[in-house]
Structure formats: C-alpha cells, structure tokens
Amino acid sequence: MPLDSYFYPHDKDVIEVIKNFFYIVHIGNEGAAWGMFAGHGEILALFALVALSAIYKFRNELELYRIPMQFAFGLLIGGVLGNLVDRLVHGHVIDFLDFHFGFTIPWVLPDGRYPAFNIADCGIVIGVFTYITLSFFQPTPAQVIKSEDR
Numbered sequence: 001m002p003l004d005s006y007f008y009p010h011d012k013d014v015i016e017v018i019k020n021f022f023y024i025v026h027i028g029n030e031g032a033a034w035g036m037f038a039g040h041g042e043i044l045a046l047f048a049l050v051a052l053s054a055i056y057k058f059r060n061e062l063e064l065y066r067i068p069m070q071f072a073f074g075l076l077i078g079g080v081l082g083n084l085v086d087r088l089v090h091g092h093v094i095d096f097l098d099f100h101f102g103f104t105i106p107w108v109l110p111d112g113r114y115p116a117f118n119i120a121d122c123g124i125v126i127g128v129f130t131y132i133t134l135s136f137f138q139p140t141p142a143q144v145i146k147s148e149d150r
Contacts, residue, residue: 014098022099027116028092034115041087048084052077062131068138072130079123086120094118 015024031038055062055073063069086093095116104112 020100020102022097024096025098025116027095027098028090029095029116030092033121041091045084045087048080048087052080063138066138068134069131072127072134074127075123075130076127079120079125079127082118082120082123086118093120095121 013026016022017024029035029038030041032044037044055064055077059065062073064073083093095118097118098116099114101109101112101114104110
C-alpha cells in the first residue's frame with residue numbers, strides 16, 4: 001500500500017469545514033504517527049500497554065502527585081487509551097481532522113497537507129508538551145526543601 005494512502009481518505013465522504021484549510025475525513029491509520037509502523041497494530045497496542053504500566057509504576061518519580069502534572073498525564077493517558085481502544089475495536093486508529101496549509105515544507109508538508117489526526121493524538125501531544133514545559137519551571141523536591149531551610 002503506498003505511503004500516501006495512510007494520509008488520505010479511503011472514501012469520498014469529506015466534510016469541508018473551512019474552505020481550502022480544514023476538513024473532517026474518515027481515515028483508518030494502521031500505524032502510529034504519520035503512518036509509521038503500519039501493519040504492526042499488535043506491537044503498537046502492546047507498546048501502549050507498556051507505556052501505561054510504566055506511567056503507573058513510576059508515578060512518584062514523574063511527580064504525578066502534583067496537580068499540574070496530573071493535568072498533563074490525564075491528557076497523555078486519555079490519548080493513549082483512546083487510540084488503544086480504537087486499535088483494539090477497529091484494528092486501526094480513526095483519524096478525522098485534516099488540515100491543508102497554503103505552503104509546503106520539504107519533508108514535513110511536501111504537498112501542504114498535514115497528516116490527518118484525532119483528538120486522542122492532541123491529548124498525547126499536549127500532555128507531553130505540558131509535562132516537559134512544567135518540568136522546566138516547577139521546582140524539584142530538593143529545591144523546595146532547600147528553600148524551606150532558609
């Protein structure tokens with residue numbers, strides 16, 4: 001199957017929300033982001049379960065007792081679970097948000113289209129971004145103890 005078939009609708013049902021920019025489509029993505037690892041759904045499902053187990057096991061080290069981190073990991077876990085359920089029920093992840101940009105970027109947007117994605121993908125990306133950002137700005141427990149000693 002050609003690579004571009006993972007990014008474009010397999011049927012003719014496309015809803016144009018914003019002309020020449022945003023469309024609702026129905027695409028079965030058998031891989032991960034950008035169709036990577038297509039045809040290896042069992043491995044991707046296993047990876048999701050391992051990731052969820054690791055998050056649970058290392059929740060203290062990940063500082064999940066802090067409210068902002070709970071928000072970040074809530075998004076991440078919700079996204080992973082959403083895609084996992086899709087994969088287990090349908091055999092693929094259903095992507096439906098399709099954006100067309102008016103410019104191209106070689107290797108990223110060669111035809112001005114970003115690969116279709118879904119809300120679960122948004123949760124994963126926003127959750128990881130939030131966690132990384134908070135990690136830079138939140139004091140570590142050692143910093144908190146040191147400031148309390150003063």
